[in-house]
Amino acid sequence: MPNHWMPxxxxxxxxxxSKAASKPRAFKPATLALLxxxxxxxxxxxxxxxxxxxxxQFFNAALTFSMWSLCFLQAALSASLAVVFKQAHWxxxxxxxxxxAVVVMLQWQIPNELYLISFIVTASLFWxxxxxxxxFYPSWxxxxxxxxxxxxxxxxxxxxxxxxxxGDMSMYVAKSRPNCQAEGIEIAPLPxxxxxxxxxxxxxTARFQLGNYNELNFADYDIVFAYLSPAVxxxxxxxxxLEMRPNSLLISLEFEIKDWPPSFIxxxxxxxxxxxxxxxx
Numbered sequence: 001m002p003n004h005w006m007p008x009x010x011x012x013x014x015x016x017x018s019k020a021a022s023k024p025r026a027f028k029p030a031t032l033a034l035l036x037x038x039x040x041x042x043x044x045x046x047x048x049x050x051x052x053x054x055x056x057q058f059f060n061a062a063l064t065f066s067m068w069s070l071c072f073l074q075a076a077l078s079a080s081l082a083v084v085f086k087q088a089h090w091x092x093x094x095x096x097x098x099x100x101a102v103v104v105m106l107q108w109q110i111p112n113e114l115y116l117i118s119f120i121v122t123a124s125l126f127w128x129x130x131x132x133x134x135x136f137y138p139s140w141x142x143x144x145x146x147x148x149x150x151x152x153x154x155x156x157x158x159x160x161x162x163x164x165x166x167g168d169m170s171m172y173v174a175k176s177r178p179n180c181q182a183e184g185i186e187i188a189p190l191p192x193x194x195x196x197x198x199x200x201x202x203x204x205t206a207r208f209q210l211g212n213y214n215e216l217n218f219a220d221y222d223i224v225f226a227y228l229s230p231a232v233x234x235x236x237x238x239x240x241x242l243e244m245r246p247n248s249l250l251i252s253l254e255f256e257i258k259d260w261p262p263s264f265i266x267x268x269x270x271x272x273x274x275x276x277x278x279x280x281x
Contacts, residue, residue, distance in 0.1 A: 219244060
């Protein structure tokens with residue numbers, strides 16, 4: 001067992017070592033992204049000023065920059081800073097595309113109402129992604145099929161899909177394994193609402209709740225399925241290790257847990273990401 005944290009004994013809180021506690025707190029990815037964009041803008045302004053100064057002093061000429069050249073400079077600087085600060089790959093592409101997207105939207109003269117609608121839809125879909133660091137990730141039918149194979153036939157089996165999105169996985173489990181009580185929890189309002197409506201229309205026995213999976217007690221479930229992000233896997237393992245009962249299963253789609261090798265790995269036949277499965281001791 002790694003020495004940077006120790007599991008609690010029964011009834012005692014988790015104890016973190018001083019080594020782990022001494023690590024500085026990092027910015028949230030969205031906060032860091034904003035700071036990098038501001039730093040890049042300052043860098044662009046500095047480059048423009050320095051270029052014009054050199055042109056005036058040594059060549060007695062005036063430099064002009066096109067809007068697209070400035071966009072490319074901002075995009076290149078922000079994406080490079082994202083690499084330096086080790087942001088996830090998708091953030092680098094967001095940084096690069098952001099300046100061009102702003103210019104295009106300004107040139108298209110998009111009505112203000114459309115911005116409002118887009119904001120409401122985006123906020124409802126991604127909600128607290130900036131805080132939880134878990135974007136919207138849908139899974140695939142081949143993955144659901146492999147999960148169903150892991151469900152025992154006991155009628156008391158309970159499965160929870162944390163970050164259930166539109167509810168497909170839970171509803172598939174409920175249909176394929178009527179003996180299993182399938183549930184889902186989703187923090188974003190729009191996907192949760194869609195899953196609720198779809199479950200009603202399909203008369204599915206799957207149940208969905210709006211909330212944060214950290215508020216759940218994993219001891220209530222035999223199987224915990226997660227398709228989250230690398231940023232939260234260590235915290236997920238900490239919670240699962242402390243709360244899940246012996247022989248219960250933690251299943252993670254695509255994302256491994258550092259320092260904790262899975263009990264076994266499943267590779268879906270259609271080329272979908274791997275399933276990492278831990279059987280709790």
